[in-house]
Amino acid sequence: MQQYFNFKLLKKSEKSNARAGIFLTPHGEIRTPIFMPVGTNSAVKTLTSDQVKDTGAQIILSNSYHLYLRAGTKRIKKFGGIHKWMNWDKPVLTDSGGFQVFSLAKLRKITEDGVEFQDPKDGSKHFISPEVSMEIQQDIGADIIMAFDECAPYPCDYETAKAAMERTHRWLDRCFKAKTNPQQALFPIVQGAFFDDLRMESARVVSTYNAEGYAIGGVSVGEPDDIKNHFVELTAPLLPENKPRYLMGVGTPIDLLDGIKHGIDMFDCVLPTRNARHGSFFTWEGKKNIKNKQFQDDERPLDENCQCYACKNHSRAYIRHLFKCQENTALTLLSIHNIQFLIEFSQRCRQEILNGTFEEFYDKYYDVFKK
């Protein structure tokens, strides 16, 4: 049987758990560590697929929950799958809908079978189970699909966290049984909230599956940074070393530095596009906000060392003007910049790992982004 996925570890740091690799998928390779932009409704907000491609994105994330409710995943299947649907020929990852049901749906009823919820937009009732999620994700046709999990809130008590974790494990088994397409990699998700023994247990259970990659979920749900960091540090090394590790929903440049240091290979986050919509942008000198008056006559690009479309063509003064006038182009330019910045940031970490200098890079930029 043909092998559709392959993860090759190119280098492991001697001073930390940082590592650099190449993850091969049916739609091309991903150079890890990598940051993945989020395109919830099969579009990275304010950007065309071409514009996303020009940022250097190697893979994008989309979403079962949203595409199931709108567009309809049968329609996308009939169209020929998400790559053709959105004219994107690189790898795609879809989230399972578990997190969205947890964070977005107003009315939801979780049972052993699955989750019943209402579409907050029109009130219609729906049901997603591990089997339904697998069917949805196979219809969408992403390269990487995620297990249907139950994400516990923060804070939460031990019993709730344990019950959610155990259900996630039982659902994981059902996901693997329901998944049929060998051209899709199913990543299990570690849960366990913020309890050491639960996280360790979940990492152990999840690792018993011979998956193409493994994810850590249930973080960035409102917990303090040091707590998040502790659980990433605890969990990541417990996952199989020869497979990519994906930290879901993270993060900031500092989150990337910490995650990579602890052995994470993949990240996704809405931050670059959401921040863009709020005017803030990343630079190699830290985070700034285009709304600030100091930029009104600034003829420099957003970042002088950035090669993105926005930086090669436009000034801070012009982009600030567009933003103040609420022109959508401002959001596009800032999104392009922020996405390209985080991708380049992850690829710079990769290069530093290959050079054996990641830890110095970590120290330097940890301070820059500490604020």
Added chain:
RNA sequence: GCGGGUGUCGUCAAGUGGUUAAGACCUCGGAUUGUGGUUCCGAUAUACAUGGGUUCGAAUCCCAUCAUCCGCC
């Protein structure tokens, strides 16, 4: 020239005799983490057109001046 209206922070605008003169925009910070697309939180201001008068007390009442708007000649 005559008649009438209006003058409160950079802008808009509450307040019509009584303690530190609302609020919004702007400006300046902060937040945002597997996305309900312009959000949320906080901070900052030499502001009652000018000069008199009435009153225990005036942004508020009276007079004059100036500015501005409308109408008429």
